[in-house]
Every structure is written in structure tokens, then in C-alpha cells.
Amino acid sequence: MSAIKATGIADAFFTTRIGGISQGTYAEMNCNIYKKLDIDNGRENFRLACQALEIDPETVITNRLIYLTDIVRCVGKEDIIDIFDEPASAHADGLVTNDPDIALYMYAADCAIIFLADSEKRVIGALHAGWKGSLIPIIENTVAVMRDKYGCCSENIVAQICPSIEQCCFETGFEVAEQFEENGFSEFIYYEGEKPHIDLNGVNLKRLMNAGLKKENISKVGICTCCHSDLFHSYRRGPVDENGVHLNGMNGAFIRLKRQ
Numbered sequence: 001m002s003a004i005k006a007t008g009i010a011d012a013f014f015t016t017r018i019g020g021i022s023q024g025t026y027a028e029m030n031c032n033i034y035k036k037l038d039i040d041n042g043r044e045n046f047r048l049a050c051q052a053l054e055i056d057p058e059t060v061i062t063n064r065l066i067y068l069t070d071i072v073r074c075v076g077k078e079d080i081i082d083i084f085d086e087p088a089s090a091h092a093d094g095l096v097t098n099d100p101d102i103a104l105y106m107y108a109a110d111c112a113i114i115f116l117a118d119s120e121k122r123v124i125g126a127l128h129a130g131w132k133g134s135l136i137p138i139i140e141n142t143v144a145v146m147r148d149k150y151g152c153c154s155e156n157i158v159a160q161i162c163p164s165i166e167q168c169c170f171e172t173g174f175e176v177a178e179q180f181e182e183n184g185f186s187e188f189i190y191y192e193g194e195k196p197h198i199d200l201n202g203v204n205l206k207r208l209m210n211a212g213l214k215k216e217n218i219s220k221v222g223i224c225t226c227c228h229s230d231l232f233h234s235y236r237r238g239p240v241d242e243n244g245v246h247l248n249g250m251n252g253a254f255i256r257l258k259r260q
């Protein structure tokens with residue numbers, strides 16, 4: 001996550017499948033902490049990831065990501081709870097903090113996790129945008145919280161789009177493409193094969209720029225999680241059981257401010 005590191009105020013990390021204890025379709029570093037399947041290993045993997053990154057797991061704050069909200073929480077150490085206590089976990093898709101004593105955590109398999117950092121105000125954000133999240137203003141809302149609650153200027157904010165599903169693999173129905181068209185994102189829909197493909201990160205980039213970020217301050221890792229399912233967990237590529245349950249693991253994403 002070099003764009004965040006380059007700000008000098010924060011560190012950010014995105015896990016790969018390497019290094020955990022999960023087996024089979026979840027192998028190895030499944031960072032799932034809430035989905036029932038493989039949850040015990042997932043939570044142990046989460047602890048192992050924290051250990052490797054020298055993050056105290058008891059200082060990590062997350063959301064119960066629900067894919068459809070544009071809710072952003074401002075958090076600090078007073079918001080720390082047992083991260084594994086799912087019922088107590090707030091339903092939201094964005095987090096913002098200026099507290100160096102906590103780390104922010106997100107998890108995804110194909111959905112985009114986006115990190116934000118403003119080195120002037122020493123404020124960081126993390127948000128989760130699945131394809132449905134690309135149709136609601138979670139990106140704009142997170143930037144607005146950084147601006148309105150922490151005094152950040154959009155022009156100073158750096159954004160890093162983590163590995164997620166790219167246009168090559170995000171094939172979708174015409175009704176989904178229509179929704180993107182209606183929201184003003186026709187330029188990111190490609191009708192080359194039988195079904196439309198959507199460049200979700202193109203949409204996310206446009207939304208970041210709509211929120212006032214400079215294009216040169218936005219970076220994308222650009223590795224498709226679905227093409228590279230050997231390296232990352234992928235919802236779309238992962239196996240599905242006879243009841244339609246996706247048997248994929250989760251990639252974990254951490255960001256935290258450095259102490260001054």
C-alpha cells in the first residue's frame with residue numbers, strides 16, 4: 001500500500017492467502033471474522049496477521065460491513081470493543097479516525113477496500129465499496145466526514161484502492177449495467193462479450209474525483225482478485241455449495257496512523 005506509506009503518516013496492509021492456518025477452499029490466510037464458515041480459523045488468522053504487522057488486535061476497530069450502507073463512523077480508542085463480538089459491531093461501511101492508538105480493519109473478497117489519508121491533518125479513512133457500494137455515495141460520504149469533522153481538504157487526501165475485482169471479471173446482467181448507466185457511469189460499461197462488463201474501480205476513481213481528490217493522488221493496486229484467486233480470496237471465483245453458499249475466504253485490510 002505504497003501510496004499510503006508515502007504520505008509518511010500511516011501504514012496500510014492488505015493480506016494475501018499466504019501464511020494462515022485455514023484449509024481447503026479457505027486456505028490459507030482467510031481473514032474472515034464474522035461469517036460462520038471457517039470462523040475459528042479466520043479469527044486465529046486475524047490474530048496472526050495482527051502479530052505479523054505488529055498491531056495489537058485489541059486496538060483494532062471494524063464495522064459489520066453490510067454492502068449497502070453509506071454510513072461512515074468517526075472512531076477513536078473510546079470505541080474499541082471486542083472485535084469478535086459481532087452483535088455489538090456497528091453496521092456501516094466507512095471508518096475515519098485521527099487516533100494513532102487504534103488500527104482500522106476492513107475485509108473483502110472482490111469488493112473494493114479504499115484507504116484515505118490526509119498528511120496535513122493526520123487523518124485516515126477506510127471504506128468498503130462492493131458493486132452496490134459503487135452505486136451509493138459511500139466514497140463521497142467518507143471524504144465529507146474527513147472534511148467536515150476533521151477539517152481535511154479534499155486536495156490533500158491520498159487514496160489507495162486495494163486489490164479487488166476488475167473489469168476483466170466483473171461480468172454482470174444488463175439490469176445491473178442499467179443501474180450504472182442511470183447513475184451516470186456509462187463510460188465504465190463495456191459491451192464486448194455476451195454480457196456487460198463494468199469497470200468498478202473506474203467508477204470508484206470517478207467518485208473519488210467527484211469528492212474533490214486530485215487524480216494524481218489516487219492509486220490503484222490493479223491486481224484483479226478474481227483473476228488471481230491463487231493469491232487472493234475471491235467471492236466470484238470461489239466455490240459455491242449446493243445451497244448457493246459461497247465458500248470463499250476473506251482478504252484483510254489494515255490502516256493505522258503512525259505516532260508522531
Ligand SMILES: [Zn+2]
Pocket residue numbers: 165166167168169170224225226227228
Ligand atoms: Zn480479472
